[in-house]
Amino acid sequence: MPDQLTDAVILGGNRIPFGKAGGAYADASNQAMLTSTLDGLVARFGLAGERLGEVAAGAVLKHARDFNLTREAVLGSALAATTPAYDLQQACGTGLETVIQVANKIRLGQVDSGVAGGVDSASDAPIAVGEGLRKALLGASRARTPMARAKALAAVRPGDLAPETPRNAEPRTGLSMGEHQALTAREWGITREAQDELAAASHHQLAAAWDAGFFDDLATGFLRLSRDEGLRPETSVDKLAGLSPVFGKGEGATMTAGNSTPLSDGAALVLLGSPQWAAEHRLPALARFVDAEVAAVDYVSGDEGLLMAPAYAVPRLLARQGLTLDDIDRFEIHEAFASTVLATLAAWESEEFCTGRLGLDGPLGTVDRSRLNVHGSSLAAGHPFAATGGRIVATLAKMLHDLGPGSRGLISVCAAGGQGVVAILEGC
Amino acid sequence: MADLMQLLTTNPLAKQLGVPQATRLRRGRALPSGPVAAGAVGGGTLAVRTLELLGVPTRAALVDQPQTRVSETDGDGRTREVPEAYPGSIGALVVDATGATSIADLEVVRGLLRPAMKGLERSGRVVVLGVEPETAGAPTAVATQQALEGIVRSVGKELRGGATANLVRVDLLTAEPTSPAELASTFLFLLHGRSAYVSGQVLHVGHGARDPQAEEVLADRPFEGRVVVVTGAGRGIGAGIARTLARDGALVVAVDVPAGGQGLAEVANSIGGTALQLDITAADAGARIAAHVAQRFGGMGRIHAIVHNAGITRDKLLANTDEERWGSVLEVNLAAQIRINQVLLDADLPGGLDDGGRIVGVASTSGIAGNRGQANYAASKAGVIGLVRAMGADPRLAERGITVNAVAPGFIETEMTGRMPVATREVARRINSLQQGGRPVDVAETIGYLADPASSAVTGEVLRVCGQSQIGA
Numbered sequence: 001m002p003d004q005l006t007d008a009v010i011l012g013g014n015r016i017p018f019g020k021a022g023g024a025y026a027d028a029s030n031q032a033m034l035t036s037t038l039d040g041l042v043a044r045f046g047l048a049g050e051r052l053g054e055v056a057a058g059a060v061l062k063h064a065r066d067f068n069l070t071r072e073a074v075l076g077s078a079l080a081a082t083t084p085a086y087d088l089q090q091a092c093g094t095g096l097e098t099v100i101q102v103a104n105k106i107r108l109g110q111v112d113s114g115v116a117g118g119v120d121s122a123s124d125a126p127i128a129v130g131e132g133l134r135k136a137l138l139g140a141s142r143a144r145t146p147m148a149r150a151k152a153l154a155a156v157r158p159g160d161l162a163p164e165t166p167r168n169a170e171p172r173t174g175l176s177m178g179e180h181q182a183l184t185a186r187e188w189g190i191t192r193e194a195q196d197e198l199a200a201a202s203h204h205q206l207a208a209a210w211d212a213g214f215f216d217d218l219a220t221g222f223l224r225l226s227r228d229e230g231l232r233p234e235t236s237v238d239k240l241a242g243l244s245p246v247f248g249k250g251e252g253a254t255m256t257a258g259n260s261t262p263l264s265d266g267a268a269l270v271l272l273g274s275p276q277w278a279a280e281h282r283l284p285a286l287a288r289f290v291d292a293e294v295a296a297v298d299y300v301s302g303d304e305g306l307l308m309a310p311a312y313a314v315p316r317l318l319a320r321q322g323l324t325l326d327d328i329d330r331f332e333i334h335e336a337f338a339s340t341v342l343a344t345l346a347a348w349e350s351e352e353f354c355t356g357r358l359g360l361d362g363p364l365g366t367v368d369r370s371r372l373n374v375h376g377s378s379l380a381a382g383h384p385f386a387a388t389g390g391r392i393v394a395t396l397a398k399m400l401h402d403l404g405p406g407s408r409g410l411i412s413v414c415a416a417g418g419q420g421v422v423a424i425l426e427g428c
Numbered sequence: 429m430a431d432l433m434q435l436l437t438t439n440p441l442a443k444q445l446g447v448p449q450a451t452r453l454r455r456g457r458a459l460p461s462g463p464v465a466a467g468a469v470g471g472g473t474l475a476v477r478t479l480e481l482l483g484v485p486t487r488a489a490l491v492d493q494p495q496t497r498v499s500e501t502d503g504d505g506r507t508r509e510v511p512e513a514y515p516g517s518i519g520a521l522v523v524d525a526t527g528a529t530s531i532a533d534l535e536v537v538r539g540l541l542r543p544a545m546k547g548l549e550r551s552g553r554v555v556v557l558g559v560e561p562e563t564a565g566a567p568t569a570v571a572t573q574q575a576l577e578g579i580v581r582s583v584g585k586e587l588r589g590g591a592t593a594n595l596v597r598v599d600l601l602t603a604e605p606t607s608p609a610e611l612a613s614t615f616l617f618l619l620h621g622r623s624a625y626v627s628g629q630v631l632h633v634g635h636g637a638r639d640p641q642a643e644e645v646l647a648d649r650p651f652e653g654r655v656v657v658v659t660g661a662g663r664g665i666g667a668g669i670a671r672t673l674a675r676d677g678a679l680v681v682a683v684d685v686p687a688g689g690q691g692l693a694e695v696a697n698s699i700g701g702t703a704l705q706l707d708i709t710a711a712d713a714g715a716r717i718a719a720h721v722a723q724r725f726g727g728m729g730r731i732h733a734i735v736h737n738a739g740i741t742r743d744k745l746l747a748n749t750d751e752e753r754w755g756s757v758l759e760v761n762l763a764a765q766i767r768i769n770q771v772l773l774d775a776d777l778p779g780g781l782d783d784g785g786r787i788v789g790v791a792s793t794s795g796i797a798g799n800r801g802q803a804n805y806a807a808s809k810a811g812v813i814g815l816v817r818a819m820g821a822d823p824r825l826a827e828r829g830i831t832v833n834a835v836a837p838g839f840i841e842t843e844m845t846g847r848m849p850v851a852t853r854e855v856a857r858r859i860n861s862l863q864q865g866g867r868p869v870d871v872a873e874t875i876g877y878l879a880d881p882a883s884s885a886v887t888g889e890v891l892r893v894c895g896q897s898q899i900g901a
Contacts, residue, residue: 036690043682043693043703046724078697213686216705220689282724 006274008103009285009428013117013394014041015268016222018382020229021122025265028223030059030066034073034119037267040220041115045271045283048078053111055085056098057269058118060385062089063126069119092336093294093421094118095268095389096413100423102272103289112277116393117269118386124265132160168263170416172300177307177416178337182248182255184305185339188346192254195338196240199259199379202335206376207233214375218394230262230382259338264382268390270397285428287397287409292423293317299418304357307340309420310412311347315358317422323408325365328424330399330409332392333367335377340414374399389413393425400427450864451590453624454551455873457648457676460519460619462549465489467540470527474598475557478608478615479522481645489521490514492542511543518544520553520619525576526600528558529569537579545586554593555618556580557611560632563601573597577630584628584896585861592627592862592896594618604635610885612645613877622873625838625866628896636884637784637829644882649677655721655731656879659683659708659765660738662692664842665790668868669735669875674699676876681720683708684738708738708764714771722779729779731772733786733879736765739808743801754804761808765789766815773830781830786879789816789834790871791890796836797900809836813890820888831887833878838894841865862895 016037019025025033034057042048057070066072071085090097095118102114128134132155139152169176185195209215210227235258245253247260271283278285295313297304310333318324325348333341347353348364355362375395378388389411396409407427414420454460466476467489479486490496492511500510521544525537537556544554561573580595587593596614598606614633617623644650656673660666662684670680680701684692689705696703704720706713721729739761742753772781781787794802795809812834819825819832839845839856845865848856857865874893877883 036693039697040689040693040703043696043701044705046696046700046702048697048700213707213710216686216707219686220693220703220705221687222690226687282726284723 005107006109006276008106008272008289009275009278010287010289010393010397010425011271011273011278011283011285012041012044013218013268013270013390013397014044015219015387015391015394016040016266017219017225018228018230018264018266018384018387019123019225020382021263021265023123023229023265024223024225025121026123028121028265029124030062030119030121031069031072031076033121033222033265033267034069035076036222037117037119037220037269038073038077038079038115041269041271042078044217045281049080051080051082053105053114054102055079055083055115056088056102057085057116058087058089058094058098058386059120060089060091060094061120061122061125089386090421091416091419092334092383092385092388093413093415093419094386095391096292096393096411096421096423097294097389099270099272099289099389099393100292100421106272106274113271113273115269115271117267117390119267120384120386121265122263122384128164130160130162130164132157136160170299170306176247178247178255178260180299180306181337181339182253184308184343185254185337186248186252187305188343190254190339190342190346192241193237194342195254195259196237198335198338198341199240200235200237202373202376202379203232203235205374206231206380209375214398218398228381230264231380255337255339259379261336261378261383264384266382266384266387268387268394270390270393284401286401287425287427290424290426291317291321292421293320294422295420297418304418305343306416306418307336307414308343308347309418310414310422311344311353311420312358313420313422314410314412315348315354315360315364317424321424323424325367327408328410329371329403329407330374330396331367331372332377332396332409332411333373334383334388334392334413335373335379336383336414338379344412389421396425400425403427450862451550451588453590453862454621455624455869456621458621459484460549460552462517462519462552463487464520464522464619465514465518465544466522466524467491468524468527469533469536469540470525470529472524472526472557474526474600474606474608474611475522475524478611481608481642482612482616483646484619486522489523489540490543491536491539493539514543514547517549518547518552519549520555521548523554523556525556525558526598528572528576529564529566530572531568533572534575534579537576541579541583545583548587548589548591551590551621551624553591553619554580554583554587555615556593556595558595558597559600560597563599565601580630581628581896587861590624590862592623594623594626594628595630597630597632599634606633606635606885607639609639609642609645610636613640613880613882614886617877622877624873625862625870625893625895626874626891627861628901629892631886631889631891633885634887636831636887637826638884640882640884647882650880650882651732652677653679654733654881655679655681655725655729657681657683657717657721657731657734659734659736661695662688664844665837665840665868665871666737667691667695669737669872670695670701671699672869672872672876673879674701679725681717683717708768709759713764714768717768718772718777718779720779730782731780731785732782732881733788734768734772734781735788735790735875735879736768737790738764739790741802741805743805745801746803749804757804758808758811761805762811762815765812769819773825775828784829784881784884786883787819787830787832788875788878789832791816791834791836793836793838793892793894793897793899816890817888826887829884831878831884833887833889833891835871835874835878836890836892836894837866837871838892838897838899839865840871841867859899860895860897864895866893866895
């Protein structure tokens with residue numbers, strides 16, 4: 001092992017346009033989407049037949065048969081079959097966590113190159129059988145005689161035949177993510193108007209980026225999509241204001257289908273390497289991976305909001321790097337809900353939160369909104385859970401490269417289970 | 429319905445009913461299996477010297493004369509005089525008619541051709557070499573050389589079994605005559621299976637900036653280590669071009685619109701190339717291609733050839749054609765490549781077109797003949813022909829050894845033509861001398877020939893890949 005850490009640099013990425021659940025990718029499996037995304041990446045960088053250090057990816061909604069999803073995608077791709085792969089899962093933080101993992105291995109010199117990211121399909125989600133039926137089937141498979149097998153199966157009751165519907169709910173609270181976020185939005189007094197403004201801006205900025213060809217070397221068409229299916233370039237604050245709330249209750253409910261991310265299908269991957277590997281392959285480095293932090297909060301007791309962990313992770317990361325919010329040129333804060341972004345920004349501006357919760361001397365500071373999600377984010381693009389990290393890392397790396405060497409970008413992704421994954425990149 | 433038509437035309441009964449039968453064509457980088465017969469009119473030696481350079485063994489061609497004929501008796505006991513026949517079949521007949529200056533010389537051409545008409549193997553070749561008629565001097569000599577075109581085009585229509593006939597015109601009577609090394613790539617292409625779907629054509633081989641080296645002429649993989657850019661490479665003919673040039677050693681930069689990225693990635697990965705997604709009509713398309721090449725292939729990396737294959741159709745009768753349908757076709761099929769060429773021809777631009785580089789456009793028989801409902805498309809493709817002629821005559825490009833040519837495909841079997849109405853498609857397939865549609869690889873091989881480093885003396889040419897289609901002929 002080398003005495004000195006090497007740099008890990010981001011060389012580019014590839015994603016497929018994100019689809020709406022039940023839309024263009026309704027019949028596409030995670031494996032098909034991930035493989036196609038990987039092939040697009042390989043083609044962009046001319047890596048057919050190459051053995052890379054590793055490929056790390058994951059999916060949040062995952063079939064049992066996909067236990068080796070990423071390795072299967074590698075075997076189905078144009079990469080050398082000798083490229084190792086593994087799955088990793090950290091809810092919506094999956095994509096960014098894989099980037100951290102691969103970057104760390106590169107920094108340690110354990111691998112010289114790697115691909116990181118994720119895939120998710122809300123359309124092709126697994127459906128589990130009820131617990132009664134499952135137990136009975138397992139019992140029957142253990143039975144040694146036909147009689148014992150019949151007896152085990154006889155235990156099945158009609159009610160057991162109904163499948164368990166997949167739910168987007170926290171196991172420990174029974175509340176959906178939206179219901180959790182509605183509590184946070186109310187606590188921070190995030191207005192409906194502010195949420196709709198953020199949502200409209202996300203759509204307009206993402207549409208402008210597509211129009212300008214920004215994604216020409218970040219995305220590859222898949223099936224019939226050449227742009228994100230949920231993108232609404234023509235939406236407006238007025239149009240969004242007409243939607244009814246879907247999360248929260250009564251007068252104070254502010255969260256609508258317009259300012260919450262839709263269920264989505266898609267995949268995104270990032271290519272990383274050591275500077276030496278990049279030079280050998282004549283690939284320009286877009287950004288350097290600087291550092292990352294993961295925080296978790298106790299949302300179960302109600303002590304903190306489910307999606308507020310990034311509000312803790314970012315200040316810790318900035319402190320470790322000796323940076324402030326003003327040192328950041330581009331912020332990529334995942335728009336799980338418009339109110340998640342706004343509550344996070346409000347928390348950093350709050351003296352009470354920053355001194356009481358973070359132990360700082362005063363407010364962390366204000367995020368310059370002109371530096372926030374400048375090419376749109378998940379409200380417009382959609383949010384196939386494990387794919388979001390890869391989308392953001394590649395997008396930010398390209399933005400930083402365009403800004404020039406030394407420019408800094410911050411990524412913040414909230415995740416189920418009260419976790420938050422954040423990272424800093426620096427433009428090359 | 430398509431299957432029914434196939435059954436009707438391939439059924440053993442069909443032949444007896446007189447339905448034209450398509451021959452399986454010889455393709456690829458392979459010479460005919462039988463010997464190449466060579467003959468000359470008026471003492472021309474360029475053809476033989478070129479075949480020698482290529483290492484192609486020849487035998488003397490038979491010449492049909494009254495005294496060489498033999499008697500043959502048919503089943504009904506009737507006896508007639510027939511030309512002396514080749515023992516077995518020959519793979520090709522090469523006639524050097526560069527010395528033909530009189531009507532009497534044409535009788536020698538007939539004498540050379542006659543035994544070959546029934547003596548050629550399947551997918552055999554007839555190659556006639558002449559000079560540019562306007563350089564031939566006396567009116568009779570000009571007429572004689574022009575007559576060769578009528579002969580070759582007719583022979584193409586008479587040959588069966590996948591055989592082709594083509595006329596090559598060289599500069600011999602000018603200050604800068606064509607050398608055997610300059611003619612070699614053209615001869616090799618016409619003899620090879622690569623020219624399977626090229627017949628009844630007239631090509632001009634002139635004189636380039638420098639003679640090709642022997643190793644260039646004889647290279648099995650002429651593009652080894654050379655960067656070739658192919659636009660519209662994600663599917664159809666473009667994918668065929670990318671694959672064929674990669675087979676011959678090219679480092680392919682496969683370009684297509686982002687929406688076609690899935691197919692593009694598949695093509696690029698299958699040939700170890702790189703995919704470059706861009707809209708060729710974007711103002712910075714040329715600059716982005718150059719930047720990609722400079723980046724991926726280093727400071728010295730330059731483009732050996734660019735193939736402007738990307739194209740679209742927006743068919744409508746002119747009575748129903750608005751400015752959008754008109755403009756988008758002209759923009760993609762013509763204006764974009766003019767802009768890209770301008771950028772890449774900057775000799776100082778990193779990743780630009782190299783000296784000795786090749787530009788190959790894709791025209792269409794529609795651009796020659798016009799087509800109902802395709803005024804916009806025909807305009808763009810005829811425009812490509814004009815562009816190629818103008819650039820081929822540009823002395824500044826000639827000085828740098830850059831050649832500019834185009835292919836004009838006829839009916840090629842692709843996903844797109846597969847969606848044509850059955851009757852229209854069957855007609856299109858049959859109204860050519862080879863009585864079948866071409867394949868994307870046939871267009872690709874012809875592009876490979878034009879882009880070959882050894883084809884330095886071929887410029888300003890538009891070569892039809894149409895099986896000698898009657899459309900626009």
